[in-house]
Amino acid sequence: MEKGKKPVSKDIKHEYPIRGMDFVAAGEASSNIKHTLQLIGFAPAIIRRAAIAAYESEMNIVIHATEGTLKTTISPERIEIIAADTGPGIPDIELAMREGYSTAPDHIREMGFGAGMGLPNIKNVSDEFTLDSTFGKGTTLKVVIYNQ
């Protein structure tokens, strides 16, 4: 880098607000994230994993929470997605991670959501997976996918 020039940021950050039960806009954030990753030119397999993680965490906020945000930091080395919400929180994380376990209400399940695969799917596609939740307050999920 030339002296005196402002260093150019290597990563790119985005923040998408998500509203609970807003099925009109549901999926928009993750499809924007996917488009950005395609423009940058990550490998198809990496994009697929990141798109699944983004979509499932976006849908978790839509289905379970009051409101939240999806924050992404994309760098040549890694894709980080943080989904933070205010909502009911997860009473038993271990139970929530079990495939097929769901607390989604019946009317949501009838629509084909809440099959209890969201969190396990996200974990399957991610290299780092950190789930923090306070019962009655909200949940923060951090996912990292390495570009390798």
Add this chain to the structure above:
Amino acid sequence: MTKKHFLCDIVDAEKCKGCTNCVKNCPTEAIRVRKGTAVTIEERCINCGNCIRTCPYHAKIAITDPLDLRRLREFKYTIALCSPVLYSQFHRVMPPGKILNAVKALGFDDVFQESIGADAYTIAARNLLKSRRLKKPVISSACPAVVKLIQVRFPSLIDNIAPLLSPMEIAAKLAREQVSKNKGIPEDQIGIFMITPCTAKVTSIKRPVGIDKSPIDGAIAMIHLYGNILNALHTVPENSSLAKASGTAIGWARSGGETIAVNAPNYLVADGLNNVISIFEEAEMGHFKDVDYIECLVCQGGCVGGPLTVENPFLARIMTRNLIKKLPDSLPQHTIEKIENRYREGYFHHSKTIEAQTVLPLNQDITKAIQMVSRAEEILRTLPGLDCCSCGSPSCRALAEDIAQGYASVTDCIFKLLENIQDSAQDMLNLLKKEKRIRNTGKGSKK
């Protein structure tokens, strides 16, 4: 070096007004208007033919073989390969044997049905689904624009494409072999010409996917040959020996026909490019694990909606349905057995793997690409967001991406240009006022 891509159409620069109708209707954002003329970004084009369909000035021309059929003279024996869509293009239901005979009368030595290929494809696909070795859902390889769309935009679905030659390719392979055997003509002296409703097929003949060389030698747009066929229909008799394909195979002309034929337990049918894209978006997310078979066709209504057709696709759909009611459902048993043997030999399979052709990245260097995306987002925030297309790019977002790549400039946006002009006008005005002031103060000091 051979070019990886091949465009199915060219622009007649004299007819093109630079109106942006094609730009707005291109599903892969492959067209820009630059210097008043439509230009196609080749690697993005999937040859769907939407631009040909929507151009009000007919400036987009499908590249097919010329109407005078002069290329037929290059071959000792010529075969017209007829799409089943052709049977639906006349105002009343006519036996395929009559229509095929009319095509033959235009100067071909022989005529074959593409639908024979669909009959074979049906049997191959059924066997393929039984084998359980394939990644589910299996996506049909029959629509060449769908295959190209997957290569360009959904490369992670390439392994889901059925590794089978398209019905057109199968039919041509069978026709060549049969004629060579029966008439003793060397295979390379037989010329096979597809009478096509479809632009993507034209490209798939020039640049085949899954095989090294296409078994078809040329393509003639159905719409170009239509008048000649219509004239010939008045004079030629029916020749039922030309029409051997089953009604079910002819039913492939409209969307859903293939699914009826293949009869997969859990299937999904989508037609129209935007619908197909949304299906593939979902499939990429892994949402269709329970679906066995996906029939996707980029033209609305299926092949009857092809850009090189004459008849209204909805009417053509009814014509197809009425015709196939009169035809046998399937091929005779001994033919089916022959086809099954051929399937086991691998006769219908691709001979090489399908490669991804991702084109979206802004730059090969990922760090630079990220900077360009940041820059494009900055630019996008300054654009009006009207997606008016006056700049020649399909949307404000696409223009921002084009500017970031250096293919366009901010002043291509007429609103930004207007702003700039207003700004410079204001600057000039300010300058004039300043000059006047100086002059005035100069005058004052003289006093």
